[in-house]
Amino acid sequence: MIIIQGMNKNYKPRWIAELMRNSLENACVMVLTGARQVGKTTLLWNEPPFSDWNYYDLDDFDTFEMAKRVPSELLAPENVVIDEVQRVPELLNHIRSLVDREPNRRIVLSGSANLALMRNVAQSLAGRAIYFVLRTMTAGEMQGVPYQPILKNLLENADIGRINCRKPKSSLEFMLWRGFLPPLMSFSQIDHIVRWWESYIMTYLERDLRTLSAVASLVDFRNVMKRLALSTGSLLNETEIARDTGVSQSTVHRYVNLLETSHVAVRLRGFYRSKSKRLIKRPKVYFMDTGLLAFLMDLYDPQAVKRNDSIGKLMETYVFNALMTHIEMLTPKGTIHYWREVGGREVDFVVEWRGQILTIEVKASKSVSFKDFDNITRLMEKSDNVACGVVIYGGDEIVQFGKSFIALPWYCL
Numbered sequence: 001m002i003i004i005q006g007m008n009k010n011y012k013p014r015w016i017a018e019l020m021r022n023s024l025e026n027a028c029v030m031v032l033t034g035a036r037q038v039g040k041t042t043l044l045w046n047e048p049p050f051s052d053w054n055y056y057d058l059d060d061f062d063t064f065e066m067a068k069r070v071p072s073e074l075l076a077p078e079n080v081v082i083d084e085v086q087r088v089p090e091l092l093n094h095i096r097s098l099v100d101r102e103p104n105r106r107i108v109l110s111g112s113a114n115l116a117l118m119r120n121v122a123q124s125l126a127g128r129a130i131y132f133v134l135r136t137m138t139a140g141e142m143q144g145v146p147y148q149p150i151l152k153n154l155l156e157n158a159d160i161g162r163i164n165c166r167k168p169k170s171s172l173e174f175m176l177w178r179g180f181l182p183p184l185m186s187f188s189q190i191d192h193i194v195r196w197w198e199s200y201i202m203t204y205l206e207r208d209l210r211t212l213s214a215v216a217s218l219v220d221f222r223n224v225m226k227r228l229a230l231s232t233g234s235l236l237n238e239t240e241i242a243r244d245t246g247v248s249q250s251t252v253h254r255y256v257n258l259l260e261t262s263h264v265a266v267r268l269r270g271f272y273r274s275k276s277k278r279l280i281k282r283p284k285v286y287f288m289d290t291g292l293l294a295f296l297m298d299l300y301d302p303q304a305v306k307r308n309d310s311i312g313k314l315m316e317t318y319v320f321n322a323l324m325t326h327i328e329m330l331t332p333k334g335t336i337h338y339w340r341e342v343g344g345r346e347v348d349f350v351v352e353w354r355g356q357i358l359t360i361e362v363k364a365s366k367s368v369s370f371k372d373f374d375n376i377t378r379l380m381e382k383s384d385n386v387a388c389g390v391v392i393y394g395g396d397e398i399v400q401f402g403k404s405f406i407a408l409p410w411y412c413l
Contacts (some may be wrong), residue, residue, distance in 0.1 A: 012182070014039060015140075015147035017047040024049075024106060027097040027130040034134035035263035036204060039182040040110045040127055042064045043134065044081050053079040058087040067091050074403040079106045086113035089213060092124035094369055097127055133263070136289045137181040139168055139411035148413065151326045151334065153390045155356045164400065165412040172364075172394050172410065175315040177302040179291015180321070185307050190301050192336050197295040208262045215258075220247050224255045226284060228265065229296035233316045233348075235282045235340075236267065243329060255287070264288055268320070271337035271350040275403060278365045284338055286338045288321065289316045311394075314346060315364040315410065322413035323349060323360070339379050347379050356387045368407040376405070 019125045020030060034040050041057075044050045056348050057177040064087060074082070085091065092109075097396050099105050109129075125242050140148070143166050147377040150163055157255040168175060178184050187193045190222045204224065223245045231241070238256065242249040245353045264326035269285040285292045297310060305311050319338075334353035340346040349360040369389050376389035399407040 008185075010146055011042060011046045012137070012141055012185075013047070014043050014134065014137075015325065016134055017043055017154060018147070018207055019051070020132055021047075023130050027075055028103055028105055029095060029125060029129040030106075030109065031125070031131045032107045032131050032134060033114050033263065035132070035136075036112045036208065037181045037200065038134050038136055038263075038288075040112075041083055042182065044083070044108065044110060049079070050081055052078070053081050053106075053108070055081045058082065058084040065169070073349070074250070078104075081108045081110065083110045084112070086111040086282065089124075091219065096124050096128060104363075111228060112262060113212060114263055123147060133324070133328060135187075135321050135325050135328075137182060138168075138180070138325055139142060140166070140403045140413070142180065142185060143168060144303065145326055147257040147329060150327070150360060151323075151351060151353065153360050154390060154406070155353050156350070156387070163412055164254065165398065165409055167396060167409070171302070172315075173305045173311060174316060176311065177294045177299060177305050179289045180318070181289055181291065184291060194295070194300050195289070197291060200292070201295070204262070204264065206320045209258060212261060213258055215255075220245065220251070221255055221258075223247070224252055224295050225259070225264075226298075228256070228259070229287065229293055232286060232293055232313050233284060236285050237282070249338070253284050264292070266320075266324070267397045269337055271339040271347075286317050290317050290321075293317050311364045312362075315392075315394065316362045318410065319360070319362045319413060320349065326413065327351065327353075341378075345375050346380050347375050354383055357383060357385050358387055359389045361389075361391045363391055364396045365393060368393045368395060370401050370405070373401065373405050373409075380404075 023030060032040050039348055044055065045284045047367055049287065056074055058064050058067055065087040071091050075094060075098055095107060099107065145164065145166050147366050148164060178187065184193065184196065187196065205218050209221065217219050224241060224247055227241050227245050227358060236248050238252045242252045256265070265285050265287050267285055269283050270281045271282070293314060294305065295396055299305055299308055300309060305314060323336055330353055334351050337350045338348060347359050348362045351358040351360065361372060363372055373389050380386045380389065389405045392410050392413065393407055394410060396409050398409065
């Protein structure tokens with residue numbers, strides 16, 4: 001059945017919506033994916049022209065049955081939004097045939113599974129779909145700040161003159177602990193936030209995992225998730241995780257793949273285009289939200305972030321996800337890596353776009369000095385085309401150290 005949409009007066013515009021609108025002219029099929037509760041459905045209900053299209057949710061039993069038995073009825077309207085499409089993957093063959101016959105059709109497919117990583121889906125939509133990933137909200141989106149091409153400005157000319165940073169009212173520690181999913185914006189009581197994350201993980205384990213793949217033991221899966229959380233921002237070592245959890249390495253590998261397919265975690269690859277040959281090539285893993293990471297690390301109140309000395313991991317996780325949002329906005333999309341030498345020198349993030357490189361270090365401290373750029377300087381010596389070195393830190397001032405070195409408050413992203 002058609003779901004009647006309604007405007008949400010508390011809706012905060014998402015930066016990616018304008019990019020999606022601009023793609024309608026050339027894309028017959030648009031795929032919007034992202035983790036549960038990042039706001040995919042809310043975006044499609046509130047952003048024109050998608051808010052005026054026929055909307056079908058395959059979580060609804062009747063709609064699910066219609067998609068299974070009479071997909072032509074579901075696809076009859078000219079412009080359609082189909083949510084939770086991963087529940088009926090065979091529907092994609094009908095969509096492929098339809099847009100091949102009627103190229104003026106426009107269809108948006110949404111879901112919490114990364115369809116680009118699902119082999120049967122990728123084959124069905126090859127050459128017909130454009131993909132977008134909606135991530136957790138940035139500090140700017142939470143405060144209603146319009147999108148600013150910060151990465152583009154930094155990559156092209158290290159320009160900080162047009163950066164508009166609006167400091168949030170809540171503290172850094174509280175925001176990192178609570179997380180950046182839209183439903184959490186109205187939460188202020190600690191107990192409510194903890195219970196929300198409990199329910200979130202339970203829903204994810206019971207719903208998404210069983211849709212995507214058979215998981216023999218949910219307890220084992222949760223233990224792997226919690227152990228993986230402790231390794232956030234570090235090199236992924238599946239052998240160690242298997243040893244610590246008592247789960248086989250092959251199972252750990254499959255669980256990590258499931259986390260990535262459902263947008264709960266992302267593997268970050270190393271940066272290899274360097275004159276140095278002594279580089280670490282294992283990936284790192286980052287979770288999709290700081291609040292989820294805090295919960296998996298057993299941090300049940302904001303003060304625990306300070307006591308546990310874990311603010312660095314949370315801060316790095318926020319910056320990674322914010323950078324992924326900004327990279328999604330670039331045309332063409334940029335890429336992101338980390339850089340690490342065998343000797344231990346490391347740069348947290350390396351963004352590449354149109355042949356230019358932006359190097360980024362993350363510091364949770366409230367102050368910054370030129371010494372914080374030491375590893376960035378090392379990478380600059382090893383690689384060409386480094387446009388700028390940036391330190392994202394926990395303070396409140398934009399500081400420029402010469403032409404090529406800039407410190408930015410975390411909420412500028």
